[in-house]
Structure formats: C-alpha cells, structure tokens
Amino acid sequence: MTAPLSSPPTHSPLTWEDWLPLHAQTPFTLSGIAETLDGGQMFRWNRLDECSWQGVWGRHLARVRLCGDGSLEAAFPKGRDSDSLPALRQLLGLDLPYTDWYARLRESDDSAMLSAMSVAEGLHIVNLPLGEALLSFLCSPMKRIPQIKQVLDNIARSFGEELYEGIHALPSWAALANVDEEALRGCRLGYRAKSIAGTARMLAQRPDFLETVAALPYAEARKPLTELPGVGGKIADCALLYSGTCGLAPFPVDTWISRAMAKLYGLEGMNPEQTASYGRERFGEIAGLAQQFIFVSVRKIG
DNA sequence: CTCCAGGTCAGGT
C-alpha cells in the first residue's frame, strides 16, 4: 500500500512490566482521561478496553489505565528506556499545578465553563514534542479524528523507526525531508502531503528552527510557525498548546470551537482569529485548558 | 449520489 520500511526490525518481542501507580495530584474520571489520551489532542493512543489505553509518543510506548478510585496506573514494555516513566509524567502534565488551574476556572463564575468542565473532570493538556505535535496537526485539516489517526499510523509504519514488533515511532522531520511528496500521498494524506513535504524541506534548512520556537513565549512563537507551508493560526496554536512550549496560552479555534464560542459567549460574526483573541483574553494563562473543555463539551453534548 | 470533516492559501472585492 505504502512505501517499504527503510529500517530493519531490531526489536525483541513485546512483553509488559507490572502496573505502576502514577500518583497524579488530582483525580481523573473516565471521560477525563479518555479526552486527555484519545480525544483529539494526540492521535497515537488507542483504547484497549473500558478503562485502559496504549500509545506511542516520541520513542516511548506505554499503557495507562484508570482505577476505580480515580487514580492512574501505567505499564511499560520490558527492556524499555529508564526515562519512560518521567516522560509519561511530562506528557500528561502530572507535575503541573492543575489543582490551581481548575480552581481558577471554577472561580471565573462562568456557567458555560462550569458545565463544560463537568463533562471531562480531570482533563489535562498533553505535552508532546513540538515537532510531533506539528506533524500531527499538519495532517488534520478537513479530516475527522479517526482519519487523522489512520494517516499518522500510515506515516509511522512507512517512515518511522520500529520500536517493537509492529509498533512504530513517527519519523523525525529530518527523516521526512528525505521522503518525496508522492510517497507521502501514499499514506492517504491527499493535498496535505504538499504541506508536510514543504515543511520538512524548510526545517531541514533550519535544524534549530523548532528548538528556537519552543523557547519563545506565545506572542513570539506563533508567527514563525505560520511561515511554514500549510501552517495557519489554528495549526500553529495546536502545535504550541499540545507541546506545552509556552504553557496554556494558545486558544486554537476550529469549526467546533468557533460555533461553540459564538453560541456560549454571543460572538456571532467573529472570524476565527477574533475568536482566538477573545478566548486568550477571557481565559488568560489557562486559555488552552478552557478551550479543551469547550471542545470536549460541544462534541459530546452539542 | 451528496455532503462534510480539529484549515490553509491564492485570488478576487
């Protein structure tokens, strides 16, 4: 179907260590952890059963499950890198002050927000590597979440390193610079293949580009990202928010958020850029978390 | 068959 694998499999068979407690500071609900792992922030986590998921990010593989008391546990492959546990804590933001952030959202006396929060109690915003978040959302325009997941799986299987049997990392941008547009189209990317090929070429000429952007505050990070082909304000905001490089300041506005904000806050007639500015000003440093609650709420309830 | 999906861009007012 797609281009052949470039790297030979050098993995051992996949077996799992015992479950470990994650000691999150705040309790999760089922929908809270579901929307964190597999609700459109990341696209490489899949549900194993009612309360457990498996996913790949960077070169890490893990399983996460929710226990009856709202606590989380994680499992890792035998023979894993020893930094997978801290990497997972980082991914899920388990050491960030979510208790304070939830309190601030609740104190805002915003009935629409309180209602949205009740839909996914415990929801966190993820912290992917910036390049991986960028690649993920370059696949997203005019696609549904299951399709984005399928395309990214195609990309990983075609061009990414095989970490364990049948389980591939996403390719680095440096690796994608050696993939031509036609091969990307084979992953069912459609017209988005051009954006990814073009972005890979630009990043190959500026190896420090993403690292530099990741060190910038929100107001300065957005513009350079939108100079990459296929990256407008929305994808730039998603890449920044779901990589955590500038905290929770970004407020990505897609069709769902645009409709929801118009209805909830009377913003009829605003274009997406104006809605994004409104969201950032209304919710301040935790705008991105507020955005995610609205996104979850409008998709689950309407 | 038709419609639309976690948008962006070029080309027109």
Added chain:
DNA sequence: ACCTGACATGGA
C-alpha cells in the same frame, strides 16, 4: 480587511 473556491479522501 473580508469573501470565495480549491484542495484529497472517506464515511454517513
């Protein structure tokens, strides 16, 4: 500054 259509693909 705003408005419009094109852009691939697949599922409802």
